[in-house]
Amino acid sequence: MNPTEVKKVKALLSKPKNSVIVTHWSPDGDAIGSSLGLYNYLVKKDHNVTVITPNDYPSFLDWMKGEKKILDFQKKGSAAKKLVAKADLIFCLDFNSLKRIDKLGDEVSASSAIKFIIDHHLQPEDFADYMLHSVAACSTCELIYDFISLMGDKKLLDKDIANCLYTGIMTDTGSFRFPSTTAKTHLILSDLIKAGAENAAIHNRIYDDNTESKLKLLGFCLNEKLRVLPEYRTAFFSLSAEELKRFDYKKGDTEGVVNYALSIAGIRFAAFLVERDGIIKTSFRSKGSFDVNKFARAHFSGGGHANAAGGMSELSLPKTIDKFVSLLPQYEKQLHAKK
Numbered sequence: 001m002n003p004t005e006v007k008k009v010k011a012l013l014s015k016p017k018n019s020v021i022v023t024h025w026s027p028d029g030d031a032i033g034s035s036l037g038l039y040n041y042l043v044k045k046d047h048n049v050t051v052i053t054p055n056d057y058p059s060f061l062d063w064m065k066g067e068k069k070i071l072d073f074q075k076k077g078s079a080a081k082k083l084v085a086k087a088d089l090i091f092c093l094d095f096n097s098l099k100r101i102d103k104l105g106d107e108v109s110a111s112s113a114i115k116f117i118i119d120h121h122l123q124p125e126d127f128a129d130y131m132l133h134s135v136a137a138c139s140t141c142e143l144i145y146d147f148i149s150l151m152g153d154k155k156l157l158d159k160d161i162a163n164c165l166y167t168g169i170m171t172d173t174g175s176f177r178f179p180s181t182t183a184k185t186h187l188i189l190s191d192l193i194k195a196g197a198e199n200a201a202i203h204n205r206i207y208d209d210n211t212e213s214k215l216k217l218l219g220f221c222l223n224e225k226l227r228v229l230p231e232y233r234t235a236f237f238s239l240s241a242e243e244l245k246r247f248d249y250k251k252g253d254t255e256g257v258v259n260y261a262l263s264i265a266g267i268r269f270a271a272f273l274v275e276r277d278g279i280i281k282t283s284f285r286s287k288g289s290f291d292v293n294k295f296a297r298a299h300f301s302g303g304g305h306a307n308a309a310g311g312m313s314e315l316s317l318p319k320t321i322d323k324f325v326s327l328l329p330q331y332e333k334q335l336h337a338k339k
Contacts, residue, residue, distance in 0.1 A: 001132055006150050009130060012114065013151060016046040017088035020113070024095035025102050026281075027057040028255070029206065031094045033168025034118070034140040036064045038091060040161045041148055047089075052080045054102045058252025060206050064167065065160035073104045080104070087113040094140040096124035096303070118143050121304055122293050135305070138180035141168030145188050159196030166197040171206060174259065179307070217247035221257055228264065232328040233335045235261035236271035240317050244276070258283045268335050273313075273320055280313040280320045289339045290331070299327055 001009065019042055023031040035051045042049045043066070051070045061067070073080045084090065084107040092098075096119050098105030108115070109127065117128040120137040132150075137143050145165055148154060169189065173181045176189075193199055221237050228235045237257055247253075254274060261270035262285045269290055272283040282300050284292035285308055292309040296302035302311020313320040328335075 001130060001150065005130055009116075010151055012089065013042075013045060013047070016048065018083075018086055019047045019049045019089040019091065020084055020087040021049065021051045021091045021093060022101055022104060022108060023051075023053060023093045024100040025054045026251075027053050027055075027061075027094075029061060029171030030139045030141055030168035032057055032061045032064065032067070032070075033164045033166075033171070034093045034144045035070075036066045037141060037144045037161050037164035037168070038093065038118075038147070039066045040158075040164065041144075041153070041156060044156050044158075045153075050083050052083065052104065054104045056251055058255065059250065060209055060252055061167070063205055064164050073102075077103075081107050084108060084111050084113075087111060089114050089116070091116045091118060092128060093118050093144075094121075095119060096121040098125065098127060118147060122306070123303070136180075136182075138178070138182065138185050139169045139172035141165040141172070142185065142188060144168075145192070154191070157191070157195040159198070162192040162195040162197035163202060166192045166199060167202055167206065170199075170202065174256075175203070175207075180305075211250070211253075213248040214250070214253045217244075217249065217253055218257065220247065221254075222260060226261060228261075228267070229325070229328065230266065232332055233266060233268040234270070234328055235264050235267045236273065236324065237261060238273040238317060238321055239275065241275040244274070258285050261285075262287065269331075271324060273317065273324065275317045280315065280317055282311045282313060282320075282324075284309045284311070289337065290334055295327075295331070299323070 021035045021038055023035045039049050039051050053070055053072055055074045056072055071080045090108055090111060090113045098109055115128040117124055117131045118140060119133055120135055120140055122135055124133050132143050132147055225237045258270050258272035268287050270285045274281050284296055286292045291306045293304050293306050296309040296311040300311025300313055302309055304310055
């Protein structure tokens with residue numbers, strides 16, 4: 001936002017309003033962390049705030065302040081629609097297209113509220129009045145920190161806000177190992193810890209509270225479902241709905257599995273194809289210059305970042321696997337490029 005826009009937004013936030021925060025389908029740590037970080041900030045400024053998610057999210061995110069007040073649009077659509085309709089402000093966090101919030105997007109589009117996009121994904125759509133957007137940001141939580149700073153309200157950072165923002169930064173950077181982690185990221189983390197972020201406890205809540213069935217599912221993926229195609233420097237996993245049921249799958253149980261494929265020496269492109277909710281969800285990861293955002297947009301109705309993206313397929317799982325493998329020859333040169 002430019003200085004003029006910052007001044008206007010400060011004025012908007014100076015008096016309590018009905019504010020709604022929405023985030024993307026199948027919310028992850030950055031989506032929930034940024035939403036609740038902003039929620040707790042706006043509550044401190046006496047706004048009437050509601051967070052609405054398009055659907056459910058993993059249970060390992062259910063400890064953050066304000067989480068119990070989140071409305072799941074799939075379960076409480078009528079109440080959510082009323083809140084969107086009477087909202088003065090709508091904050092759209094961690095997504096770049098209204099399609100990413102499914103049917104909730106129709107309600108947001110129809111609302112007369114002033115709309116904000118705060119996001120770090122490529123190619124955002126032009127549907128908001130104000131935008132705080134940067135693909136250089138490691139996470140949307142980083143941008144929420146920037147937003148609070150731009151509003152001149154860093155003094156309002158407390159343990160609850162800091163815990164939420166630390167969670168999103170930690171999860172979206174792969175515990176600070178991805179290239180998106182910068183010196184600025186660590187400076188922000190320092191401020192969050194000073195404000196009370198419980199860094200060790202957050203890591204334990206996210207990564208060290210596994211169920212037995214989740215670990216057995218991971219073992220099954222690694223032992224039975226990993227397929228490596230060295231000629232294309234590619235590796236991928238696939239799981240059917242029946243296999244998920246076999247391991248008593250809960251939302252979030254396959255979070256990060258795709259990264260195991262990418263961790264194999266020599267592999268540059270990794271994918272995870274899983275049958276859920278009647279369609280095939282796809283997750284793509286890459287190293288170097290191979291752009292999975294372009295790949296997902298071109299072939300799987302998706303998108304995201306250059307090295308981390310997702311999409312979907314309405315084909316069966318076997319046919320989706322065949323489609324994915326059949327696409328690789330046309331990318332062989334890129335996958336073997338030095339950069």
